[in-house]
Amino acid sequence: MSGWVAVAGLGPGADALITPEVTMALEEATDLIGYAPYVTRVAERPGLTRHPSDNRVELDRAAHALKLAAAGHRVVVASSGDPGVFAMASALFEALEAGPAAWRAIDIRVLPGITAMLAAAARAGAPLGHDFCAINLSDNLKPWALIERRLRLAVEADFAIAFYNPRSRSRPVGFARTLAILRETCEPGRLILFARAVSTPQEELRIVPLEQATPEMADMRTMVIVGSSRTRMIDRVAGPILYTPRWAE
Amino acid sequence: MSGWVAVAGLGPGADALITPEVTMALEEATDLIGYAPYVTRVAERPGLTRHPSDNRVELDRAAHALKLAAAGHRVVVASSGDPGVFAMASALFEALEAGPAAWRAIDIRVLPGITAMLAAAARAGAPLGHDFCAINLSDNLKPWALIERRLRLAVEADFAIAFYNPRSRSRPVGFARTLAILRETCEPGRLILFARAVSTPQEELRIVPLEQATPEMADMRTMVIVGSSRTRMIDRVAGPILYTPRWAE
Numbered sequence: 001m002s003g004w005v006a007v008a009g010l011g012p013g014a015d016a017l018i019t020p021e022v023t024m025a026l027e028e029a030t031d032l033i034g035y036a037p038y039v040t041r042v043a044e045r046p047g048l049t050r051h052p053s054d055n056r057v058e059l060d061r062a063a064h065a066l067k068l069a070a071a072g073h074r075v076v077v078a079s080s081g082d083p084g085v086f087a088m089a090s091a092l093f094e095a096l097e098a099g100p101a102a103w104r105a106i107d108i109r110v111l112p113g114i115t116a117m118l119a120a121a122a123r124a125g126a127p128l129g130h131d132f133c134a135i136n137l138s139d140n141l142k143p144w145a146l147i148e149r150r151l152r153l154a155v156e157a158d159f160a161i162a163f164y165n166p167r168s169r170s171r172p173v174g175f176a177r178t179l180a181i182l183r184e185t186c187e188p189g190r191l192i193l194f195a196r197a198v199s200t201p202q203e204e205l206r207i208v209p210l211e212q213a214t215p216e217m218a219d220m221r222t223m224v225i226v227g228s229s230r231t232r233m234i235d236r237v238a239g240p241i242l243y244t245p246r247w248a249e
Numbered sequence: 250m251s252g253w254v255a256v257a258g259l260g261p262g263a264d265a266l267i268t269p270e271v272t273m274a275l276e277e278a279t280d281l282i283g284y285a286p287y288v289t290r291v292a293e294r295p296g297l298t299r300h301p302s303d304n305r306v307e308l309d310r311a312a313h314a315l316k317l318a319a320a321g322h323r324v325v326v327a328s329s330g331d332p333g334v335f336a337m338a339s340a341l342f343e344a345l346e347a348g349p350a351a352w353r354a355i356d357i358r359v360l361p362g363i364t365a366m367l368a369a370a371a372r373a374g375a376p377l378g379h380d381f382c383a384i385n386l387s388d389n390l391k392p393w394a395l396i397e398r399r400l401r402l403a404v405e406a407d408f409a410i411a412f413y414n415p416r417s418r419s420r421p422v423g424f425a426r427t428l429a430i431l432r433e434t435c436e437p438g439r440l441i442l443f444a445r446a447v448s449t450p451q452e453e454l455r456i457v458p459l460e461q462a463t464p465e466m467a468d469m470r471t472m473v474i475v476g477s478s479r480t481r482m483i484d485r486v487a488g489p490i491l492y493t494p495r496w497a498e
Contacts, residue, residue: 016270019363024265058495084370086495090378093492097483104485110371114268114361121333122359129339131399133382133408142497150380150406157402159382234346236353243342246307246335248391 003069005106007089009082009113010041014199017114025076025111033065034078034088042078056140058088062095069106082115086136086164117162120195120223124205125234125241127193127225130248132160137167137174144174151178155185160244161226166218175224176215182226186210191227193242194218207233207242252318254355256338258331258362259290263448266363274325274360282314283327283337291327305389307337311344318355331364335385335413366411369444369472373454374483374490376442376474379497381409386416386423393423400427404434409493410475415467424473425464431475435459440476442491443467456482456491 006025011017026032029048032039036052044050053061065075079087089110096103121128133154139147154161167175182190188211196204196219206217210226218224230248234241255274260266275281278297281288285301293299302310314324328336338359345352370377382403388396403410416424431439437460445453445468455466459475467473479497483490 011268014270016273017268017361019260019266019268021263021265082367082371084367084375084377086378089371089375090492090495093375093378093483093490094494096490097481104483105487107487108490110375112266112363112367112371114363115367118331118333118361118364122331122338122361126333126338126342126359128333128383129335129342131382131384133380133403133406134377135380141495146497150408153402153406154382157382157399157406159399232346234342234353238354238356241342241345241357243339245343246339246390248395 003072003074003106005065005069005075005077005092005108006111007077007079007083007092007109008111009079009115010038011114012081012116012119012199013197017119017199019111019113022111022113028074029076030073031068031075032078033061033075038078038080058091059095062088062092063099065092066095066099066103066106070103079113082113083110084112085115085134116164116198116223117225119198120193120225123195123198124193124207126243127227127231128160128162128244129246130160130228130230130244132162134162134164136164137178138165138171139174147174148177148181151181152185155182158228160228160231163224163226166222166224167215168220175218179213179215182210187229190229191231191233191242193225194222195225196222198223207240252321252323252355254314254318254324254326254341254357255360256326256328256332256341257360258328258336258364259287260363261330261365261368261448262446266368266448268360268362271360271362277323278325279322280317280324281327282310282324287327287329307340308344311337311341312348314341315344315348315352315355319352328362331362332359333361334364334383365413365447365472366474368447369442369474372444372447372452373442373456375492376476376480377409377411377493378495379409379477379479379493381411383411383413385413386427387414387420388423396423397426397430400430401434404431407477409477409480412473412475415471415473416464417469424467428462428464431459436478439478440480440482440491442474443471444474445471447472456489
């Protein structure tokens with residue numbers, strides 16, 4: 001079988017943040033599958049068929065990729081950021097596990113990318129410079145009670161916390177609940193980064209203390225990073241730096 | 250002031266995992282500062298002075314970079330992986346905060362890279378495909394009691410857990426203690442990935458259930474990822490895939 005699937009991370013937006021490994025896979029691919037905004041980030045060229053799809057059809061997309069590869073195609077499944085972080089890699093393996101045994105002979109690679117929290121952290125300074133966790137605030141695939149439990153334990157552990165998918169039109173209330181829990185459990189001055197559309201022309205960064213944070217500061221394109229109790233700000237004319245020191249206590 | 254500092258992530262080892270943004274900064278730099286094994290990953294060229302240093306002198310290295318930039322040099326501080334994850338970015342900002350006020354006018358950028366846990370996860374499948382945390386097991390800069398507390402809370406939250414710096418010659422016991430705590434708090438079949446020297450010719454991957462894990466499976470070049478209770482394995486002739494599904498409960 002000469003086909004393959006590469007689940008590739010396109011990074012947060014800028015071409016300068018796409019690894020050469022991913023660029024090479026895109027050059028060799030016959031087919032490109034993914035959520036439409038990611039697929040259209042890759043230029044058309046002869047020999048490449050682009051298959052843009054809607055959001056929330058990850059398993060269909062994954063099965064499509066595996067079928068094409070089993071038929072000899074060279075398929076890139078495009079994710080933004082890193083494919084292994086709240087993105088297409090797990091969906092592909094769910095489809096693989098549930099699918100025909102023959103699919104297990106397919107050459108599958110996951111090609112890492114710059115995930116949103118690391119791109120956002122880099123632009124702001126180094127808020128994830130000490131122990132941290134990443135929580136997906138979407139309750140499409142897990143109950144809200146589990147998110148809330150994890151959030152409370154993460155605060156208790158004094159992790160910096162990166163929130164993926166904080167808020168969307170279909171999930172308007174979760175992030176407001178999240179801020180309410182943070183207000184219960186953290187000091188009012190706890191620093192929060194709202195990083196929108198990092199590395200694109202629409203990039204906007206905002207650092208506020210918890211007491212000033214509002215749900216409207218986040219949307220679908222926003223990465224939210226809540227500092228630990230140790231996270232600090234350095235004031236500068238060129239804009240503040242947010243960072244968490246390496247030491248503790 | 251025309252000097253600058255770019256704290257740049259060289260990724261886990263392979264050149265194909267270095268972003269074009271980092272490559273461009275290295276081409277423009279007059280000075281390259283970092284732990285010797287990282288500095289020597291960048292080829293010598295006329296116009297570039299390489300300043301390799303020992304391990305554990307992060308603050309000296311950071312101050313050196315800021316001094317050179319203040320004098321007009323274009324300085325890359327090289328980290329492996331991502332500079333914001335248990336690497337040089339926080340050290341640089343600690344030095345900046347403690348240093349002369351004039352340093353705050355220096356142009357400082359953090360250039361993200363592929364951090365070890367994401368490279369290791371990609372090679373094994375997608376073990377970080379659901380909520381996860383990252384804990385540095387080195388107790389050089391924090392008390393062991395804090396590490397243990399975070400570990401217990403992370404298990405209670407059912408995060409997948411990525412351990413950086415699990416074990417070294419100067420810290421031989423911490424990882425043994427970590428495994429003992431995991432044995433107390435997790436089921437014996439909990440899956441653990443030991444990923445050594447990912448993306449280099451020395452790469453070795455090993456997936457074992459907790460009951461078979463031993464401290465000797467990790468060394469200074471190993472990334473350890475402990476799955477959540479949901480993390481699964483898919484058997485294949487070409488080698489197993491380790492992944493955490495997107496859904497929970």
